[in-house]
Amino acid sequence: MPELPEVETVKRGLAPAMEGALIARLELRRKDLRFPFPDALADRVSGRTIIGLGRRAKYLLVDLDDGNTLISHLGMSGSFRIEENSVSATPGEFHHARSKDEKHDHVVFHLQGPDGARRVIYNDPRRFGFMDMVGRADLAAHPFFRDLGPEPTGNELGAAYLAERFRDKAQPLKSALLDQKNIAGLGNIYVCEALWRAHLSPLRAAGTLVTPGGRPKHELDLLVASIRDVIADAIAAGGSSLRDHIQADGSLGYFQHSFSVYDREGEACGTPGCGGTVARVVQAGRSTFYCAACQK
Template sequence: MPELPEVETVRRGLENHLTGRLIERVELRRLDLRFPFPEGFAALLRGRLIESVERRAKYLLIRLEGNVTWMCHLGMTGRWTLLGADSSEVDDGPHDWVVVHLDDGGRAVFSDHRRFGFMDYFETSEQDQNRFLAKLGPEPTPDHLTPMDLAGALRGRRTPMKAALLDQRTVAGLGNIYVCEILFRSGISPRRNASSVAGKSGVTKRVER
């Protein structure tokens, strides 16, 4: 499953091609992915200007005019393909479920072989109340998470260290691959009790490496 770095790479690619474009129409080629598309989803997106493409944890947040955010989760196999107006590539692959037609003649095609991805929308001003985003922990970057913050989040946790880091309420965006790498490089057993790592000689020193 794509983790934070992979989703950030996708975000940057979408940002370069979608920001400032107008959505002319949206084709939904099935009624659902992991979850059903919201009622009136295609109509809601049609005619809106794409203001920016952001990310929170593993979620892509496409900001549209009119206080609307279009949220996309890639699931395990979701991917976006960007086709220019002069592209001869077709968008009729067996797993091309969403085709976004843009005002410059380009298309953004969302494909998902296993259909574990999903899309939704919400009012941008109500992001903190969104059911998928409300309980997410801080991003694993120096601007959002310090060693002391992480130590505080782990203090009193009786769960194994790996499970604690995979919990999106502790740190947002980490998955199995990066958690395993972090623990290996830190010399911390994934089975170790999370609370035992939060002491002075534990996570605060190891994360600062």
């Protein structure tokens, strides 16, 4: 599943094509994706102007001029494709190749902008993605968002906040970081990378980063800084996956070539002077990559 930096890259790639454009028509080619489309979605969206694109966790948000927000999640195989003047561009490319097979084109935005017409197409072979509509004022209370923790790049995320969440927790640190109620949008790849940067074991109990009095230990400060840094680096590189991530303009993001532990089982740890080897274990059904020698 695409992680936060990839979704952010898709948002930024779509923004020039969608922001300020009139949705002349929304074409739904089936009744559902993972879930049924909202009632009368095509009628409610057609004729509206897109005033902005946003992101919350791994959700794309399309703000309309009538006060509603269209919510989109890419699922496992979903992607958007921009078609204009017979030229097609896909903002974002992930670990699993994104389909351009037209039989999987399920949603088509027919847009009219100041510089002409274009189509933005949602393609999803496995149909694990979904779309919903909600009033912007009610967004925070929507079931998708009401229990989400702060963004990993936002000011709300700090060591004191995580100390409150982790206090007395025996839960493994990696599992605690993947819990979307603690931090929104963190996924497997970037949790592994952040823990390596902070030299913290993914197997360690989350509560050990908090003093008996409930204050964050210095290690928790380092972890927060590592989370911020790894996400910022990935976004700056244009998102990443296990292979080259292609942005809407065709340029490449190379953060994936800087992965220090993810998918590097058996390789030497990159920590200077460590001498350890990257290992792989399975936690809650997901692969965890870390160095037991320097991550304590």
